[in-house]
Amino acid sequence: MALHSLAISELYDLDALEDQLKENQLLYELGDRPEEECRRRKKNLRGRSRSLARFTSSSRAAV
Amino acid sequence: MPTNSGMDGDSIMSHRYVYGVVEADDDIEFETEAVAGADRVYTITNRRYGAVVSDIDTTEPEQTDEDAQRHDNVLREIMEYNGGQTVVPMQFGMAFKGDPELKNVLRGAQPAFRRALRDIEGKIELGLKVVREEDVEVDQEAITTAVAEELEPIAAQSVPDDLFSDRLVLNRSYLVEEDDQKEFDEAIASLEEEYGDELVFQYTGPFAPYSFVNVKIGTEE
Numbered sequence: 001m002a003l004h005s006l007a008i009s010e011l012y013d014l015d016a017l018e019d020q021l022k023e024n025q026l027l028y029e030l031g032d033r034p035e036e037e038c039r040r041r042k043k044n045l046r047g048r049s050r051s052l053a054r055f056t057s058s059s060r061a062a063v
Numbered sequence: 064m065p066t067n068s069g070m071d072g073d074s075i076m077s078h079r080y081v082y083g084v085v086e087a088d089d090d091i092e093f094e095t096e097a098v099a100g101a102d103r104v105y106t107i108t109n110r111r112y113g114a115v116v117s118d119i120d121t122t123e124p125e126q127t128d129e130d131a132q133r134h135d136n137v138l139r140e141i142m143e144y145n146g147g148q149t150v151v152p153m154q155f156g157m158a159f160k161g162d163p164e165l166k167n168v169l170r171g172a173q174p175a176f177r178r179a180l181r182d183i184e185g186k187i188e189l190g191l192k193v194v195r196e197e198d199v200e201v202d203q204e205a206i207t208t209a210v211a212e213e214l215e216p217i218a219a220q221s222v223p224d225d226l227f228s229d230r231l232v233l234n235r236s237y238l239v240e241e242d243d244q245k246e247f248d249e250a251i252a253s254l255e256e257e258y259g260d261e262l263v264f265q266y267t268g269p270f271a272p273y274s275f276v277n278v279k280i281g282t283e284e
Contacts, residue, residue: 026194026230030265032197
């Protein structure tokens, strides 16, 4: 379980995901990232963020 | 039947979503595209202060991009209402079960609202992100100093924001007297002229001064 938790936390660092969401939006606003790519990345990052939130709450419940 | 009776089975849009707090004399009411499908914004007052609210059907609104944008837009409309209002902005998501709970908070947090309104009266928030072009190396310290020398004398206060991308050279919020906005605009234009070849200046606002008030309200307080 500890190894699994570590792997998950490395894959899904919430602060890093938030930073990537902000960067994605910034690059879109500056015209450096096309709208379609921005949307795709946002959807992916949001999905990972929600997964992390679910994992975190279920881990807390298990403790 | 009134929608705010608080009776079971009558909870549709009976809660109050708060955008910000104003002096009670500033009776604000207008129709707009508000958070969670509401179409009217109005003021609930208690003694000296009023909360600018819209009706909502939950006390835990989900922060969608659209509703976050509506929250900001409503705050901007409040700031422009009737020739200009000072508003203590709330972050997204402050919703109360009903008027009594909200009035309790307005009463309990009077000193905090008084201080916040005094600190931000007649002022606006402006944001600046300085972004380097891809594959361009820049002297971050020199640019930060140059920006500070131009902008800090005009601003009343400033605070740093997260450098969430390695392309961000500077990310800062400024509290500026409304009367000084033109001077601030000109200073930004001057920086763009000097550094425009290697840097992009993303200049945003005016916003309600979120970054310069620290009033958090909640039903538990």
